[in-house]
Amino acid sequence: MTWLPDSTVDHLLAVAGWPELTSDRYQVTEEIGRGGMGTVYSAIDTALGREVAIKIGNALPSTELQARLIREAKVLARLEHPGIVPVHDFGLLADGRPFYVMKRVHGRTLQACIEAAAPLAERLRIFERVCEAVGFAHAHDIIHRDLKPDNVMVGTFGEVMVMDWGVAHTLGRPDRQGAPATDPSSPGPGETGAGTVLGTPGFMPPEQTQPGPVDQRADVYALGALLFTLLTDAPPSPDAAIAMRDLDRAGGVAPPLRSICRCALAASPADRYPSVAHLAADVVRFRERQAVSVHAESLLERTGRFIRTYQTPILLVLAYIVMRTLIAVLAGV
Numbered sequence: 279m280t281w282l283p284d285s286t287v288d289h290l291l292a293v294a295g296w297p298e299l300t301s302d303r304y305q306v307t308e309e310i311g312r313g314g315m316g317t318v319y320s321a322i323d324t325a326l327g328r329e330v331a332i333k334i335g336n337a338l339p340s341t342e343l344q345a346r347l348i349r350e351a352k353v354l355a356r357l358e359h360p361g362i363v364p365v366h367d368f369g370l371l372a373d374g375r376p377f378y379v380m381k382r383v384h385g386r387t388l389q390a391c392i393e394a395a396a397p398l399a400e401r402l403r404i405f406e407r408v409c410e411a412v413g414f415a416h417a418h419d420i421i422h423r424d425l426k427p428d429n430v431m432v433g434t435f436g437e438v439m440v441m442d443w444g445v446a447h448t449l450g451r452p453d454r455q456g457a458p459a460t461d462p463s464s465p466g467p468g469e470t471g472a473g474t475v476l477g478t479p480g481f482m483p484p485e486q487t488q489p490g491p492v493d494q495r496a497d498v499y500a501l502g503a504l505l506f507t508l509l510t511d512a513p514p515s516p517d518a519a520i521a522m523r524d525l526d527r528a529g530g531v532a533p534p535l536r537s538i539c540r541c542a543l544a545a546s547p548a549d550r551y552p553s554v555a556h557l558a559a560d561v562v563r564f565r566e567r568q569a570v571s572v573h574a575e576s577l578l579e580r581t582g583r584f585i586r587t588y589q590t591p592i593l594l595v596l597a598y599i600v601m602r603t604l605i606a607v608l609a610g611v
Contacts, residue, residue, distance in 0.1 A: 297334050300372055304332060304379065312336075315343050315350075315444050320382060323366075330366060334377040344376055350444045351378035353420055361411030363431075363439050383441075384434050388504075389427035392511055401508040402565055404430070407438035409501060409558035415440075416494045416554060419449040423492070425500035426481045427507055445476040449493065480513040484545055495547040498557055502542025502550070505561070509535055518545050534564050537573035 297306065297319070304321045311318040316333045323330045335347045354365045367379035386394075388404060396404075408430055412422060422429075422443060429442040477486050483499035485492055506514045506521070510528040514521035521543065525536055538560050544550045551557040551572075560570045569575060 297332075297371055297375075297377070299332075299377075300369065304330070306332065313442070313444075316347055321379075323379070329382045330379050331382045332377055332379050334371065335375045346444055347378075348376050350446065351376070353443050353446045353448070354378075354380065356418060357415055357420065357443075359411055359414045360437070361407055361439055362415070362443075363441060383431045383437075383439055385432050385437070387428050388430035388432060388508075391432055392427060392507065398509075399565075402561060404432060404438050405501075405505055405508060406558055406561060408440055408504065409554050409561070411438070411440040412497055412501065413554040413558065415446075416497065421447050421449065421492065421494055421497050422500070423447055423486065423496060424477050424481070425497060425504055426478050426513075427504065430504075447492070479516050482516075483547070485547060493547070494553060495550050498542055498550050498554060499544075499547075501554060501557060502539055505535075505542065506539050509539065514543065518543065532564070534560075534570040534573040534575075537570060538564070541572040 299306070303325050304323060306319045306321045308320045309317060310320050310331065314336070316335045319332045319334065321330050321332050322328075333347070333350075335344045351365055351368050354363065355368075358364065363380050363383060365378050365380050368376070369378075370376055388408075391401070391404070408425070412425065415422060420443075422440065423445045424442060425440070429440065431439045431441055433439065476482075477500075481500045481503040483492070483496045486496050503514050506525060509531050510524065512524070515524065522540065525531065525539055538557070541549070541560075542551055542557055551560075556571075560572060563570050
């Protein structure tokens with residue numbers, strides 16, 4: 279009897295667990311990710327000859343998780359933006375579980391970029407792209423509620439995409455923060471019952487852990503935590519005092535960037551940036567060596583920023599003065 283290698287057996291076991299699609303259009307090739315709500319597979323779209331990703335619910339039909347997966351597909355279908363993965367198709371498996379087909383993104387997570395010690399300029403560029411996508415979603419009354427490095431993909435050619443909109447919330451609709459008026463004890467399809475906490479510690483604003491409404495400023499807080507992580511290589515502590523202490527102790531973080539983080543991570547939504555656009559604008563100002571709106575510059579900082587901004591003209595003027603001085607000295611000899 280010939281025994282199969284362990285690698286072959288493992289592959290066969292994995293294949294046996296792959297979903298059975300009702301259509302022959304998609305051929306699953308491998309599992310590429312698994313979460314609490316669903317599993318993502320790489321597949322080939324035989325009709326168009328392209329590689330795609332298919333997300334399939336893990337739980338049985340008619341459960342809250344499956345309803346949330348359907349809501350995620352509908353949210354993504356509404357958000358046509360270069361920084362948000364597009365949805366191509368939607369359907370049901372033979373066992374009734376929903377699935378949706380989306381663009382296959384090749385690259386690595388933002389967390390992997392951080393671990394690879396990407397330079398600050400690249401990190402800020404990625405952050406600005408994330409802000410653009412989130413700001414677009416906010417313009418369509420959708421908040422993400424789970425922004426973190428693992429939910430941002432950086433593609434092979436530099437594209438940046440915000441992923442995993444499974445706990446996204448449409449403003450004006452009931453969710454865990456405010457139960458439906460018809461039956462406060464029973465959430466609707468894809469909604470979360472009161473008292474359920476959604477998000478990731480360290481990236482979740484205080485109001486997201488309490489009953490009551492949340493708005494775009496919840497994502498502003500998460501983006502502040504994301505910026506904090508990009509600057510310090512570690513997420514902020516849920517304890518605001520500890521987080522600010524860690525930020526102050528982090529070496530090499532410019533004071534304006536610290537002020538931006540402090541504002542975005544304010545415990546009270548009223549003390550944060552009013553929108554993602556305001557937060558992104560300050561990051562752009564810092565990158566372009568302009569004054570940041572939430573940072574009070576000292577005279578020394580203002581002078582240093584002026585010198586860095588006009589370094590070339592200043593050096594040319596100094597070189598001219600030195601040359602003229604030498605000429606005058608030599609002429610008087």
